[in-house]
Every structure is written in structure tokens, then in C-alpha cells.
Amino acid sequence: MKKRRIQRAVNILREKKVDGLLINDLTNVRYLSGFTGSEASVIITPEAFFILVDSRYTSQAKIEAPLFQISKISKRIEDTAKLITRLKLKKIGFDAKNISYSDFKELEERLSHCKLIPIEEPLLKLRVSKEKDEIKIITKAISIATFGFNQVKGQIKTGITEKEIALELEIALKRAGADKLPFDIIVASGKRSALPHGIASNKKIGRGELVTIDFGVQYQGYCTDETCTLINGKPTTKQKKIFNIVKDAHDRAIERIKPGISSKKVDQAARDYISKKGFGKYFGHGTGHGVGLSVHEEPQLSPLKSETLEEGMIITIEPGIYIPNWGGVRIEDMVLVTRDGCEVLTVLPKRLEALN
Numbered sequence: 001m002k003k004r005r006i007q008r009a010v011n012i013l014r015e016k017k018v019d020g021l022l023i024n025d026l027t028n029v030r031y032l033s034g035f036t037g038s039e040a041s042v043i044i045t046p047e048a049f050f051i052l053v054d055s056r057y058t059s060q061a062k063i064e065a066p067l068f069q070i071s072k073i074s075k076r077i078e079d080t081a082k083l084i085t086r087l088k089l090k091k092i093g094f095d096a097k098n099i100s101y102s103d104f105k106e107l108e109e110r111l112s113h114c115k116l117i118p119i120e121e122p123l124l125k126l127r128v129s130k131e132k133d134e135i136k137i138i139t140k141a142i143s144i145a146t147f148g149f150n151q152v153k154g155q156i157k158t159g160i161t162e163k164e165i166a167l168e169l170e171i172a173l174k175r176a177g178a179d180k181l182p183f184d185i186i187v188a189s190g191k192r193s194a195l196p197h198g199i200a201s202n203k204k205i206g207r208g209e210l211v212t213i214d215f216g217v218q219y220q221g222y223c224t225d226e227t228c229t230l231i232n233g234k235p236t237t238k239q240k241k242i243f244n245i246v247k248d249a250h251d252r253a254i255e256r257i258k259p260g261i262s263s264k265k266v267d268q269a270a271r272d273y274i275s276k277k278g279f280g281k282y283f284g285h286g287t288g289h290g291v292g293l294s295v296h297e298e299p300q301l302s303p304l305k306s307e308t309l310e311e312g313m314i315i316t317i318e319p320g321i322y323i324p325n326w327g328g329v330r331i332e333d334m335v336l337v338t339r340d341g342c343e344v345l346t347v348l349p350k351r352l353e354a355l356n
Contacts, residue, residue, distance in 0.1 A: 001131060002067055005032050009044045012122040018093040020045040022080070023123070025098040027293045030221060031127050033065035041076075042068065043083060043092075052080060077103055081110035093119035124298045128290060129312035134222065135336065138292070138314060141178075141219035142334065142345055145226060148173035149215065149348060156355050158207050158232060162187040166200035169215060178217035182225070182295040186214035193229070194328040196285055196320060208233045210327045211355070216295060223295040225316050226346050227332030232355050239329075242279070242321050243352040246329045249273040249319040250350065253287055253301075257309065257317075257335055257342035263299045264306040270319040271303065279321045282328075288316040291334055313337040314345070 009032060013021050021044045023029060029040050029051070037057040043050045051068040053061045054076075061070050073079035084092060092111075096118035099107075108116055130138070151172040156165055166185040173181065188198030190209040198212070205211060214227040229246075231239060253270040267287040274283045286302030291314050299307035301315060309315075315337070320330030333346045 001133060002032070002034060004131075005126075006044065006049060006067065008126060010046050012119065012126070013044065013046070013093055016093050016117065016119055016122070018091040018117050018119070019089040020084070020087065020092045021119070021123075022084070022092050022094040023098075025095055025123070028095070028123060028126060031293055033061075033068050035061055035065045035068075036221065037061070037064075041080065043071075043080075043087070045087060045089070048087075050083060052076075052083065077106045078110065081107055084111060084114055089114050091115045091117055093117045095123050096120055127292050128298050129310050130292060130314055130336075131312070134292065135312075135314070137220050137222045138224065138334075139345060141217050141222055141224045142226075142347070144177040144219055145173060145215065145217045145224045146347055148176040148178070148217070149213075149226075149228070151176070153230075153355070156205065156211060156230065156232065158356075159204050161202050161204050162189055162192075162200040163202055165205075165211075165213070169213070173215070173217050176217075178219055179221075180218050182216045182218045182223040186212065186227075188212045188328070189232070191325055191327055194322040194324050194326060196322055196328070196330065205232050208236070210239060210329060212328060212330055214330065214332065218295075221293050223291055223293070224334060224346075225291050225295050225318075225332065226334065226348065227318055227330045228348055228350065228353075229329045229331060230353050230355055234354060235352055239327075240352060242323075243329050245274060245277045245279060246319055246321055246331050247350060250317055250331045250333070253317045253319065254333070254335060254342060254344065257315075257337060259309055259311045259337055259339065261309050262306045263301045263309060264303060266309070266317075267301045267303055270317070274319060274321060279323075282321045282323050283319060284322070285320070287319055288332075288335075290315050309337050311337055311339050 187200040189211045216224040249270040288301035290297040318332035322328035
């Protein structure tokens with residue numbers, strides 16, 4: 001599996017006509033090498049692969065990254081430049097998004113003989129299509145998230161605070177098997193549910209309020225991302241109307257998913273429906289994004305970017321309506337792009353479920 005991934009990186013450097021790739025993004029380092037430490041970079045050439053780590057991680061790198069030669073460093077930029085010089089690389093591609101300006105300038109000064117070529121898009125797309133083993137891990141992560149959420153759902157009642165719900169959910173997710181959480185749990189109730197990223201507050205849940213919960217787990221490096229909107233009591237006519245519009249938009253977007261379709265068209269399916277119902281100005285974010293080793297990765301499903309969906313991609317579909325001083329609804333599922341269409345991986349029911 002790692003050999004195939006490394007070969008894709010080698011294909012990138014050949015396509016870009018560079019002699020090697022310098023990769024600093026830890027997520028890509030893990031994807032290519034298997035190394036799980038908190039600081040490392042890799043250099044890939046057609047003939048050899050190197051992982052650069054300090055003394056804290058040499059033993060770990062030997063175990064986790066057996067396909068890579070270990071290059072022990074103490075001064076990160078200086079030692080990186082020395083290795084590039086020793087390898088006699090004339091042009092090296094690097095990920096401009098994951099290097100600071102000061103590090104870039106120092107590297108440039110130390111590599112007068114080597115041209116630094118920024119390479120962004122191919123590296124962003126390195127992980128977009130998931131392998132069978134990755135899909136298996138993500139499916140397991142989803143089962144952990146589902147179990148944890150169901151343990152806590154019954155505790156949501158009038159008077160409990162958003163922070164208390166978030167804390168109980170975090171504990172339940174970790175007890176269920178999550179290694180950690182990929183982002184702070186969002187719990188937004190009542191008028192606060194109009195905040196798309198309303199991090200849990202001290203606000204108490206009121207009777208008749210919408211409660212939006214956006215949560216995920218990280219398991220063996222892979223992330224989940226899912227949103228449920230619940231109602232504490234009996235929904236009003238308007239609450240049911242807004243929820244049903246979002247649910248229909250969500251379903252219409254999923255119906256469009258298949259290999260070869262533009263991500264913009266999937267976004268458009270949800271966005272046009274919400275606009276047709278008169279709530280377009282209350283839906284400001286993209287309809288979805290890729291999920292994998294990062295909770296937000298390529299492709300992006302939005303009006304601003306058009307990417308072709310491919311078999312093996314795992315994406316979210318998460319339309320929402322957010323009305324200031326009233327509240328909001330978001331529904332989010334994770335979806336696998338299959339050979340003939342798609343498969344919804346998340347299993348929590350997306351209905352306006354009344355609590356208590």
C-alpha cells in the first residue's frame with residue numbers, strides 16, 4: 001500500500017519535471033511513510049526515499065517507516081539543505097502551503113545550486129481517492145462515532161448546557177474507541193443554532209429549541225464528520241419547514257454524486273433547491289468537502305471550485321439554513337463515491353427527532 005502511494009508521489013515529481021519532492025505536511029508524511037510522530041518531513045526522489053527526524057523519533061521512524069532511509073537532524077532547515085545538496089538535486093518541488101516564509105528564505109539561501117519549485121495542487125490531490133484499507137478504517141471510525149452519539153442523545157434535555165452535552169459526548173466517543181477528536185464539538189441550540197460553527201457554550205437547552213450537534217472522531221489517523229439537528233420537544237411548523245427544506249437539499253445533492261460529475265454541480269443541486277424555497281441567502285458555506293486523514297481535505301464542494309469526483313472519494317454533504325435571531329438547521333452525512341454512484345456511510349437517522 002505504501003509503495004503505491006510513494007509511486008504516486010514519484011509520478012508527481014516526474015510530471016512536474018523536478019528531481020525530488022520535499023514534503024513537510026505531517027498528514028502527507030504519515031500518508032506516504034506511516035510515521036505518526038509530531039515532527040518530520042520527507043524527501044522523495046525516483047531512486048530513494050528519506051524521512052528527516054530528530055533524535056526523539058529515530059527509533060519510531062525505523063519501525064513505522066521501513067521503506068524510508070532515516071536522516072537524523074538537529075537543525076531542521078540546515079540539515080534538510082545538507083541532504084538535498086548531498087543528493088545533488090537541481091530542482092526540488094515543495095508544498096508552499098506548509099512552509100513558513102522564514103523557513104523558505106533560509107532554505108533558498110542554503111540551496112543556491114538548487115531551484116525550489118512550489119507544487120500545491122498535485123499534493124492536495126494525493127490522498128483524495130481512498131484505498132480499501134482506508135475505507136475500512138473510516139467505516140470503523142463511523143461506527144465508533146455512532147455508538148458514542150447514541151449513548152449521549154438521551155441525556156439532552158431542558159436545562160443541560162451545551163458545554164455539558166459536548167463534554168459527555170467527548171467522553172462517550174473516547175470510551176467507544178476514538179483516539180481523539182479531530183475538532184471541537186459544535187453544540188448550538190435555540191438562536192445560537194444560526195451559528196454554523198457555534199462551539200458549545202454555557203447556554204442551557206430550552207424547551208422547543210433546535211439543537212445542532214456537529215461532531216467527529218479520529219481513529220487510526222482517520223476522521224469522521226457528521227451533523228445532526230434535533231428538537232427538544234415538539235417542533236413548530238416553521239422548524240419542520242426549515243428542516244425539511246435542508247433535508248431535501250441534502251438528499252438532492254447525494255442523488256447527484258457519481259464518478260465524473262463536477263463537485264460544483266453537487267453543490268448546485270443543494271444550493272439551487274434552498275434558493276428556490278426562498279432561503280438562499282441563509283446558506284453561505286459550501287455543501288461539503290473531502291474527509292480522510294484530515295477532517296477537511298480535497299475535494300471541495302462549493303460554488304467557488306470545480307473538481308471532478310472520482311471513485312473512492314469520501315465526502316461530506318452538509319447543507320444548512322441559518323436565520324439570525326431565529327436559529328438554524330444543518331444535516332451532514334459522509335458519502336463514498338462508488339463505481340456507479342455513491343453510498344452513504346454514516347448511519348445516524350437524519351430526521352427531526354424529538355428529544356424527551
